[in-house]
Amino acid sequence: MTSGDAPVEVEAPEEPATTFSDLGLDGAVLKALDDVGYETPSAIQAATIPTLLAGRDVVGLAQTGTGKTAAFALPILARLDVSQKTPQALVLAPTRELALQVCEAFERYAAHLRGVHILPVYGGQGYGVQLSALRRGVHIVVGTPGRIMDHLDKGTLDLSELKYLVLDEADEMLKMGFAEDVETILADTPDDKQVALFSATMPAAIRRMSKQYLHDPEEITVKTKTQTSANIAQRYLVVSYAQKVDALTRILEVENFEGMIVFVRTKNVTEELAEKLRARGYSAAAINGDIAQVQRERTVNQLKSGKLDILVATDVAARGLDVERISHVVNFDIPSDSEPYVHRIGRTGRAGRTGDAISFVTPRERGLLARIEKATRQPLIHMQLPSVDEVNVTRLARFDDRISEALAKADRIEGFRDIVAHYMRHHDVPEVDVAAALAIVAQGESPLLLEPEPERPERVERGERRERGPRERDERGERDGRRERDGRPDRRRQGDTSMATYRIAVGRRHKVEPRQIVGALANEGGLSRDDFGAIQIRPEFSLVELPADLSAETLARLDDTRISGRRIDLRLDRGGPSRRAAGRGGDVGAAASDEKPYRKPRHKS
Structure with missing residues (x-):
């Protein structure tokens, strides 16, 4: 840090003694806070708001769900000049879901401020809407780095009079390969602007960026006892993959839930599972990266209004989702790392409300469960499958x-x-x-009550043929060459036609890394990390294996994606890399070239 001051560390108090008016906020902003039911500021808000109101730059270290959006949004709104038609504030967010969430928060807090215009800018939305709004005049722009760069290149976004710039979840932006874009944007803004940088961690790259682009910032750290909310009851159920749908149905029968999000690993499973739940009489819908933004917003509004009870979603599609009705989160597929787990269950138990999180764990995933418990420092309670x-x-x-x-x-x-x-x-x-x-x-053909479960024979005489149970079938399938993963064929097997090789116009010369490619394409295209096959980085371009059934809309979004500031110009690689098996039991699809193909690690260590 350039500041000589010691970092301010804040222990999150259970009952903050201060009020929002004590922080220097007044008038229309306080009225809006009353409307949304905010009574006392969170720790990050109490420490950050006065500092930003005083005009000083801030580096805020806080986990998601601590209230950091209000910490930077309220000071910006309190000092906004509505007579200025060019953008005064720019908020950069790593994903379109988070950008929309931040934009919605700004709109709530500005409810009693006349003439304030806020614009979300992100990939996947047509340029026409954004260009029309920018021409009319916008005070606050909230967007993803790639689309902001597009507007700067086209000359359609004027940041010459920018007063406030916020980097939200800066560490996530760097992980997704937006470092160069962010620095380009920072360099294209006035030197006298006020900057607020928020991050869950402080890697070396964030430290360097804060020293280079922030002026005498105050570092504010919110210390939390656990990464997961104490308001969320966390349970797990050991179940084979083949039994998951039936297990979920029983849980839906006995749990007193209002709204629910069911998380799965892949976009294909979202549609399949939602259809199975609808066939069982439940009001369910799917959201994933292939669903158009208009449809996504309509589905979320149905969940908010009570017309929809269950949302089946992937991690990318549910990012930034905040719906008060969500009382339960179910990890139909348990994530491979603690960070997505925390993000997932954080969709419930928000703003002091209680919530429930239930995770399905196959027998072979017990190690993942132990890692999540260790990282979150909170044990999950073992639950039994609801009986007949x-x-x-x-x-x-x-x-x-x-x-x-x-x-x-x-x-x-x-x-x-x-x-x-x-x-x-x-x-x-x-x-x-x-x-x-x-x-x-009234009941129809469906029986009101379930039949008692048949007793399993304790032993089978030698030579007598017996039916293999779901758990045994599931585990045998996992042993036998990992035939299926997440309910679909393993795309990495030799001869698999579900994957296609695409060529992108960034390579080793542009200092691109595999993680940047995965992060950028997953964000802009709504892809899961399981949708990526081999990645080969050549001197002038790279080859990426992606699902062959990508929709035209997804391909269009990916074609406009930028990595290291360059448009990737995605297209099918007609020749494709030469293929060879890597030996029995090895990865298939390695390229016969001087480049060692990158393969996404199955789990973080």
């Missing part, structure tokens, strides 16, 4: 409630009472039998 009796008790209670609700409608009961009495007189049937028959009519 538990499900039936819940079903009977729900059936009783339906009867009670019908009995409460006295005006309708009277008319049906006469109809039942007429039937009894003419058919000589007891009331209870008529009631049971009407219950059958």
